[in-house]
Amino acid sequence: MAKFCTYLFLILSVTFSTFNLGSSSSSSEADILLSFKASIEDSRKALSSWSNTTSTHYCNWTGIACSSLSVTSINLQKLNLSGELSPSICDLQNLSFLNLADNKFNQSIPLHLSQCSSLETLNLSNNLIWGTIPMQISQFGSLKVLDFSRNYIEGDIPESMGFLKNLQVLNMGSNLLSGDVPAIFMNLTKLAVLDLSENPYLDSEIPESIGELGSLKQLLLHSSGFHGEIPDSFANLRSLTHLDLSQNNLTGEISQGLVSSLKNLVSFDVSQNKLSGSFPNGICNAKGLVNLSPHTNIFSGSIPNTTGECKNLERFQVQNNEFAGDFPYSLWSLPKVKLIRAENNRFSGQIPESISGAVQLEQVQLDNNSFAGKIPQGLGLVKSLYRFSASLNRFYGELPLSFCDSPVMSIVNLSHNSLSGQIPELKKCRKLVSLSLADNSLTGQIPPSLAELPVLTYLDLSANNLTGSIPLGLQNLKLALFNVSFNQLSGKVPYSLISGLPASFLEGNPELCGPGLPTSCSDDPRRHHSGGLTALACALISVAFVVGTAVFVGGFILYRKSSKRNQIGVWRSVFFYPLRITEQDLLIGMDEKSLIGNGGVFGKVYVVSLPSGEQVAVKKLVNFGNQTSKSLKAEVKTLAKIRHKNVVKILGFCHSDESIFLIYEYLQDGSLGDLLSRENFELQWEARLRIAIRVAQALAYLHKDYVPHLLHRNVKSRNILLDANFEPKLTDFALDRIVGEAAFQSTVASEAASSCYNAPECGYSKKATEELDIYSYGVVLLELVTGKQAEQTVSTESLDIVKWVRRRVNITDGVYQVLDPKISPSNQQEMIGVLEIALHCTSVVPEKRPSMVEVVRALQSLESQTIAANSHDLNEEPSIPI
Ligand SMILES: *[C@@H]1O[C@H](CO)[C@@H](O)[C@H](O)[C@H]1NC(C)=O
Ligand SMILES: *[C@@H]1O[C@H](CO)[C@@H](O)[C@H](O)[C@H]1NC(C)=O
Ligand SMILES: *[C@@H]1O[C@H](CO)[C@@H](O)[C@H](O)[C@H]1NC(C)=O
Ligand SMILES: *[C@@H]1O[C@H](CO)[C@@H](O)[C@H](O)[C@H]1NC(C)=O
Ligand SMILES: *[C@@H]1O[C@H](CO)[C@@H](O)[C@H](O)[C@H]1NC(C)=O
Ligand SMILES: *[C@@H]1O[C@H](CO)[C@@H](O)[C@H](O)[C@H]1NC(C)=O
Ligand SMILES: *[C@@H]1O[C@H](CO)[C@@H](O)[C@H](O)[C@H]1NC(C)=O
Ligand SMILES: *[C@@H]1O[C@H](CO)[C@@H](O)[C@H](O)[C@H]1NC(C)=O
Ligand SMILES: *[C@@H]1O[C@H](CO)[C@@H](O)[C@H](O)[C@H]1NC(C)=O
Ligand SMILES: *[C@@H]1O[C@H](CO)[C@@H](O)[C@H](O)[C@H]1NC(C)=O
Numbered sequence: 001m002a003k004f005c006t007y008l009f010l011i012l013s014v015t016f017s018t019f020n021l022g023s024s025s026s027s028s029e030a031d032i033l034l035s036f037k038a039s040i041e042d043s044r045k046a047l048s049s050w051s052n053t054t055s056t057h058y059c060n061w062t063g064i065a066c067s068s069l070s071v072t073s074i075n076l077q078k079l080n081l082s083g084e085l086s087p088s089i090c091d092l093q094n095l096s097f098l099n100l101a102d103n104k105f106n107q108s109i110p111l112h113l114s115q116c117s118s119l120e121t122l123n124l125s126n127n128l129i130w131g132t133i134p135m136q137i138s139q140f141g142s143l144k145v146l147d148f149s150r151n152y153i154e155g156d157i158p159e160s161m162g163f164l165k166n167l168q169v170l171n172m173g174s175n176l177l178s179g180d181v182p183a184i185f186m187n188l189t190k191l192a193v194l195d196l197s198e199n200p201y202l203d204s205e206i207p208e209s210i211g212e213l214g215s216l217k218q219l220l221l222h223s224s225g226f227h228g229e230i231p232d233s234f235a236n237l238r239s240l241t242h243l244d245l246s247q248n249n250l251t252g253e254i255s256q257g258l259v260s261s262l263k264n265l266v267s268f269d270v271s272q273n274k275l276s277g278s279f280p281n282g283i284c285n286a287k288g289l290v291n292l293s294p295h296t297n298i299f300s301g302s303i304p305n306t307t308g309e310c311k312n313l314e315r316f317q318v319q320n321n322e323f324a325g326d327f328p329y330s331l332w333s334l335p336k337v338k339l340i341r342a343e344n345n346r347f348s349g350q351i352p353e354s355i356s357g358a359v360q361l362e363q364v365q366l367d368n369n370s371f372a373g374k375i376p377q378g379l380g381l382v383k384s385l386y387r388f389s390a391s392l393n394r395f396y397g398e399l400p401l402s403f404c405d406s407p408v409m410s411i412v413n414l415s416h417n418s419l420s421g422q423i424p425e426l427k428k429c430r431k432l433v434s435l436s437l438a439d440n441s442l443t444g445q446i447p448p449s450l451a452e453l454p455v456l457t458y459l460d461l462s463a464n465n466l467t468g469s470i471p472l473g474l475q476n477l478k479l480a481l482f483n484v485s486f487n488q489l490s491g492k493v494p495y496s497l498i499s500g501l502p503a504s505f506l507e508g509n510p511e512l513c514g515p516g517l518p519t520s521c522s523d524d525p526r527r528h529h530s531g532g533l534t535a536l537a538c539a540l541i542s543v544a545f546v547v548g549t550a551v552f553v554g555g556f557i558l559y560r561k562s563s564k565r566n567q568i569g570v571w572r573s574v575f576f577y578p579l580r581i582t583e584q585d586l587l588i589g590m591d592e593k594s595l596i597g598n599g600g601v602f603g604k605v606y607v608v609s610l611p612s613g614e615q616v617a618v619k620k621l622v623n624f625g626n627q628t629s630k631s632l633k634a635e636v637k638t639l640a641k642i643r644h645k646n647v648v649k650i651l652g653f654c655h656s657d658e659s660i661f662l663i664y665e666y667l668q669d670g671s672l673g674d675l676l677s678r679e680n681f682e683l684q685w686e687a688r689l690r691i692a693i694r695v696a697q698a699l700a701y702l703h704k705d706y707v708p709h710l711l712h713r714n715v716k717s718r719n720i721l722l723d724a725n726f727e728p729k730l731t732d733f734a735l736d737r738i739v740g741e742a743a744f745q746s747t748v749a750s751e752a753a754s755s756c757y758n759a760p761e762c763g764y765s766k767k768a769t770e771e772l773d774i775y776s777y778g779v780v781l782l783e784l785v786t787g788k789q790a791e792q793t794v795s796t797e798s799l800d801i802v803k804w805v806r807r808r809v810n811i812t813d814g815v816y817q818v819l820d821p822k823i824s825p826s827n828q829q830e831m832i833g834v835l836e837i838a839l840h841c842t843s844v845v846p847e848k849r850p851s852m853v854e855v856v857r858a859l860q861s862l863e864s865q866t867i868a869a870n871s872h873d874l875n876e877e878p879s880i881p882i
Contacts, residue, residue: 178203454763782805
């Protein structure tokens with residue numbers, strides 16, 4: 001028996017080794033990968049294709065790339081991997097690229113990977129690597145790219161790193177390195193990228209030897225505790241494109257030498273240091289501009305070609321230093337420059353008319369310097385400019401008529417200068433959010449055209465010499481700040497313009513009169529109608545449209561043609577649930593008594609009882625007839641297929657040439673809007689937060705998960721129905737798909753101006769976006785936090801909740817004034833958290849609104865933990881225009 005076994009074993013092992021010889025390299029590479037996998041924890045089963053049981057060749061496994069059937073590259077970025085990095089991986093003879101970035105590997109620097117003889121790139125960025133850099137790091141001598149950024153590596157940088165002389169990229173950014181950076185760079189001659197940024201415990205001068213790195217393109221040393229001067233050797237960095245030395249403790253001046261290394265730069269950032277002195281003459285001089293003085297006016301339509309230096313410069317940041325002297329004026333007309341920041345220095349000089357040549361300029365910040373001269377006309381020709389901030393300088397003269405002509409301009413701050421003349425009519429900058437012209441010597445009237453800027457939110461005209469009355473139209477804006485104090489304004493102040501704002505924003509205008517002011521108006525009828533009108537419009541829009549619990553469950557589709565053509569025209573109906581009702585039953589059931597919505601934007605809503613005794617809600621839409629029966633059916637079917645517990649089900653529809661009846665499940669407990677409108681409205685905080693989360697989930701589902709992606713386009717509390725347990729369901733969604741875009745637009749346009757659920761950009765953009773839904777959702781959140789209806793009339797003045805809240809949170813402790821007092825103070829932190837989310841959702845600038853997915857996540861984390869109050873950070877826009 002024993003003998004037989006030995007024999008069998010021999011046969012088997014011979015067979016096995018024969019097999020092995022046959023495909024030695026390939027089977028062993030698969031084994032190497034499997035043994036590497038064996039020590040890794042793969043919680044998401046991201047490496048499930050790495051298996052010897054499937055027929056997939058290992059070169060086709062997740063993250064593997066081969067050359068001639070031999071593994072050369074492993075890229076397992078962002079798979080939440082943890083566990084051990086087995087040295088077995090180095091048995092892959094030809095492995096040259098290993099990227100394990102954005103995982104959870106928790107260990108010291110894996111020196112054993114230096115045994116990988118062909119390895120050129122090792123990327124362990126954003127893991128949990130800890131410990132010091134061992135002397136033996138020099139074993140990685142053959143590496144070209146080493147990225148250990150965003151880990152927890154601490155201690156000194158060892159001299160032995162100087163032996164990594166093949167390195168082209170060295171990134172040790174965002175770690176906990178400390179001490180002095182040794183002079184290790186003279187032998188790293190191939191280095192193109194050196195990143196030691198965000199190591200706050202470094203305490204070092206910038207090594208002179210960095211200046212020897214002639215191939216260096218990117219030098220990133222920001223936020224790392226560097227002090228002393230910028231070495232003169234930097235003059236040799238001729239290839240440099242990105243230089244970031246910001247947020248250190250650097251002192252001294254910018255040498256002529258450094259300026260010569262600027263010529264090829266794309267980004268230059270030395271902000272937030274203690275640098276001083278003036279910029280050397282001739283920096284970035286463009287050929288053809290060299291001999292022009294900064295005062296020459298070359299604004300004449302044709303801009304000289306800037307074929308000179310710095311032609312690639314996009315970002316120039318020198319703010320928060322102690323620089324003085326004339327600001328390098330050639331910067332103003334560079335063809336690619338996007339960002340110029342020089343605030344909080346002592347720069348002098350003028351902005352030349354040639355600024356019109358900076359055709360890509362987006363942001364200029366010069367506040368708190370000694371710039372002088374006039375605001376150039378050329379500014380209006382820069383169509384990409386969205387921020388121009390130059391407060392606390394010595395600009396004088398009149399504002400050019402065109403200064404705000406950039407179609408994307410959103411922040412203008414020229415406060416605390418010596419500007420005179422009138423404020424020009426600003427009509428072209430339709431995206432202007434913040435305008436401050438405070439503390440100048442402006443005269444004349446406040447231009448009424450300001451009221452036509454749809455998103456203007458912060459307006460500070462205080463401390464000027466303005467006369468005349470306050471334009472009535474301004475009350476149509478959602479102004480969160482309106483300061484006209486210390487002018488010579490006169491006449492009546494529209495109450496709704498200033499309600500909720502501090503009285504000090506009007507003081508110093510002895511001839512103003514009105515409620516809350518020392519002088520009351522002589523002819524005081526006190527009220528005017530515009531507020532009431534808005535409220536009326538709002539009331540009309542708010543449809544009580546109520547739908548109820550699921551009547552039937554099931555999923556089959558029943559398609560029937562009407563047999564009652566003769567009596568009531570040609571009706572076609574499609575039921576997605578077995579409704580056992582005829583069109584005639586529906587029509588008969590839809591009478592005045594069953595009407596529950598008095599006619600919304602898109603049509604009336606009726607409750608109809610089925611023969612079985614159950615009820616459905618039927619919404620009657622006008623058929624604009626631009627859809628064929630077939631496409632209409634396809635569209636409704638698209639909506640009816642939505643299966644989400646927080647979206648009302650569409651049970652079917654029927655339509656004729658004139659009308660479309662949408663049949664929904666009926667929820668008899670009404671809407672969130674109904675609830676909010678009750679005199680004695682009360683709802684526990686937990687229930688409110690749950691409603692917020694569920695509705696956000698439903699919207700996130702429509703936006704991102706449902707195919708096709710849908711927009712709701714009519715989010716408001718009246719369209720959030722509640723069941724007996726306050727479980728919310730969205731209704732009235734995506735009606736644009738049924739009535740058609742044109743009809744939807746024309747209906748919406750008529751209400752756009754007055755509904756405060758509509759985002760401000762409705763005023764100038766017809767595009768349907770997720771951001772519009774998100775804004776409307778933010779308004780609902782505000783209703784939940786404040787316990788107030790978004791639109792209502794308080795003693796004949798209309799309330800727009802966004803304006804109301806924004807005005808209060810801008811004032812110290814105002815945050816606590818907006819929270820619903822009926823909710824226990826123990827929930828205050830969570831309420832403030834939700835308020836913060838709501839303010840982000842209702843941001844004036846669409847790009848700043850979070851996605852619904854982000855909202856869901858933020859709300860859920862509030863639900864699970866009470867967050868620390870953070871009230872000073874409530875407003876993403878500055879409380880004082882900047
Ligand atoms: C497949 O791999 C597992 C673990 O790596 C090993 O236990 C098993 O014997 C292998 N199966 C085959 C058929 O090679
Ligand atoms: C990898 O998959 C592709 C496409 O599925 C196939 O063409 C290729 O032959 C596979 N490679 C190997 C080595 O099996
Ligand atoms: C590595 O690649 C070379 C050719 O590129 C090949 O000859 C060699 O066999 C490969 N090594 C392994 C272990 O597959
Ligand atoms: C990531 O992995 C850890 C275990 O290593 C696990 O606890 C966690 O749930 C995973 N996270 C995700 C999002 O998969
Ligand atoms: C890393 O592992 C150590 C020991 O296993 C553990 O104490 C530490 O919490 C881990 N770090 C992280 C960030 O998970
Ligand atoms: C390392 O991987 C991260 C994440 O993918 C990436 O951002 C980084 O650029 C990589 N590092 C290098 C040097 O390529
Ligand atoms: C640079 O290389 C030279 C010769 O290869 C060597 O003598 C010197 O020690 C190296 N310097 C550093 C700092 O590594
Ligand atoms: C700059 O130096 C001062 C003391 O000299 C220190 O308090 C401060 O933290 C340093 N700032 C930075 C950004 O390193
Ligand atoms: C300016 O440069 C452009 C290309 O960069 C060239 O086409 C044009 O002829 C130049 N104009 C002058 C006046 O040199
Ligand atoms: C306002 O005008 C008056 C005279 O009209 C002048 O005396 C005063 O200095 C001006 N104030 C400012 C701030 O310019």
